[in-house]
Amino acid sequence: MRENKIRAIATEEVRRALRQQRTDEVASDLDRLTERLTNTTSMAARAAEQVVRLEAQTRRIATEVAGRIVREQRGRLDRDQVRVAVRDELAGVLRAEQAEMRSQLLDLAREEAKRALDEHAPTVTEVRVVDAPSIRVEGETHHVLPDLLLALGAHCHVLLVGPAGTGKSKLAEHSARAFDQPFYALSVGPTTPMSKVFGYFDAHGLYHDTPFRRAFEQGGLMLLDEIDCGHPGLLAELNQALALGICAFADGMVTAHPQFRLVATANTYGAGGDRRYVGRQALDAATLDRFTLLEVPVDERLERRLALAHAPSQQDAVVQLLATVRRLRATAEEKNLPVMFSPRASIEGARLLEAGVPLAKVLQWRVLRGLSQAHRSALGLSP
Ligand SMILES: Nc1ncnc2c1ncn2[C@@H]1O[C@H](COP(=O)(O)OP(=O)(O)OP(=O)(O)O)[C@@H](O)[C@H]1O
Ligand SMILES: [Mg+2]
Numbered sequence: 001m002r003e004n005k006i007r008a009i010a011t012e013e014v015r016r017a018l019r020q021q022r023t024d025e026v027a028s029d030l031d032r033l034t035e036r037l038t039n040t041t042s043m044a045a046r047a048a049e050q051v052v053r054l055e056a057q058t059r060r061i062a063t064e065v066a067g068r069i070v071r072e073q074r075g076r077l078d079r080d081q082v083r084v085a086v087r088d089e090l091a092g093v094l095r096a097e098q099a100e101m102r103s104q105l106l107d108l109a110r111e112e113a114k115r116a117l118d119e120h121a122p123t124v125t126e127v128r129v130v131d132a133p134s135i136r137v138e139g140e141t142h143h144v145l146p147d148l149l150l151a152l153g154a155h156c157h158v159l160l161v162g163p164a165g166t167g168k169s170k171l172a173e174h175s176a177r178a179f180d181q182p183f184y185a186l187s188v189g190p191t192t193p194m195s196k197v198f199g200y201f202d203a204h205g206l207y208h209d210t211p212f213r214r215a216f217e218q219g220g221l222m223l224l225d226e227i228d229c230g231h232p233g234l235l236a237e238l239n240q241a242l243a244l245g246i247c248a249f250a251d252g253m254v255t256a257h258p259q260f261r262l263v264a265t266a267n268t269y270g271a272g273g274d275r276r277y278v279g280r281q282a283l284d285a286a287t288l289d290r291f292t293l294l295e296v297p298v299d300e301r302l303e304r305r306l307a308l309a310h311a312p313s314q315q316d317a318v319v320q321l322l323a324t325v326r327r328l329r330a331t332a333e334e335k336n337l338p339v340m341f342s343p344r345a346s347i348e349g350a351r352l353l354e355a356g357v358p359l360a361k362v363l364q365w366r367v368l369r370g371l372s373q374a375h376r377s378a379l380g381l382s383p
Contacts, residue, residue: 182220201251328379
């Protein structure tokens with residue numbers, strides 16, 4: 001009973017002290033920071049944890065002080081004495097705690113500001129390439145872009161390899177923009193005929209050229225997309241063009257323009273299909289040898305920025321979507337599962353969110369669709 005009474009007095013004192021400390025000592029900028037911090041749930045949770053920890057600590061001290069006084073007074077309870085002692089003892093602790101809390105909140109605020117800057121500030125990529133003024137590209141770009149520009153600046157043909165939806169095709173487009181040259185693209189498939197690359201004569205004897213011909217002859221950046229889906233013979237036909245800069249088109253031999261650049265993309269390294277990318281072609285070693293190979297992994301910063309930009313009114317839902325996609329991606333990677341959680345899913349998912357589709361449906365439609373029962377359970381999802 002006495003214990004409870006002491007506890008009640010101590011608790012009351014603690015609450016009062018906390019209240020007073022807050023109004024007296026917590027500066028207005030701290031309130032501002034706290035308000036900003038509580039805008040994100042994780043930060044709010046951390047701040048709440050801090051308060052709970054502080055309360056528990058001060059309550060424990062107060063109870064100890066009160067208990068000590070009761071012992072010293074041989075069981076007699078002097079409320080005023082308890083009150084004064086608790087207050088004195090708590091003052092120091094609270095000051096230290098608040099200084100600590102303040103510095104932690106400032107750290108959190110800095111972190112938050114850095115994150116916001118990272119998310120919203122425009123990115124500028126600047127690269128110095130051989131024999132040319134430095135190149136500046138503004139906007140959302142993959143972190144591989146500077147390497148790609150360096151390789152293309154050195155007049156190497158580049159093969160970009162990476163999982164689906166990491167931005168390989170977009171990288172080619174961005175590099176054409178960076179070099180300020182025309183961009184041509186051809187998606188290569190198993191049935192793509194030679195004429196799509198080298199051109200053909202029609203029944204009237206008229207030659208029809210191709211995007212590849214234009215890039216090769218007049219200068220431009222050619223994207224040969226998904227070459228591991230293409231017929232290996234088609235690529236082998238390009239070997240001479242890539243190695244010597246001379247190509248046999250349907251209407252004759254053509255010498256490459258000095259500003260002809262070639263970027264190819266593939267999901268595999270040219271060794272044929274795997275569990276994720278079935279039915280891919282093995283690429284000829286002589287073809288592969290003509291390319292500088294750059295890996296294009298998922299750029300999570302780019303993924304986040306693009307997804308957030310696509311759903312300005314659904315930022316919280318996008319953050320949840322991204323967290324789910326990343327968790328599933330990491331698990332799939334760790335367990336080597338043949339399933340894909342690509343940035344494309346995050347970006348399209350964000351678009352759906354902005355269009356008013358609830359998160360649960362977006363996850364169903366864009367992220368979890370078609371997963372087998374075995375994969376669901378391996379990914380830790382409910383059946
Ligand atoms: N830097 C970027 N800026 C804007 N959108 C981007 C950017 N990078 C990628 N995207 C978008 O992300 C999606 C996937 O990009 P992209 O098609 O380039 O990937 P990919 O690696 O070529 O995929 P796949 O291997 O399936 O062909 C597209 O919708 C694309 O518009
Ligand atoms: Mg592509």
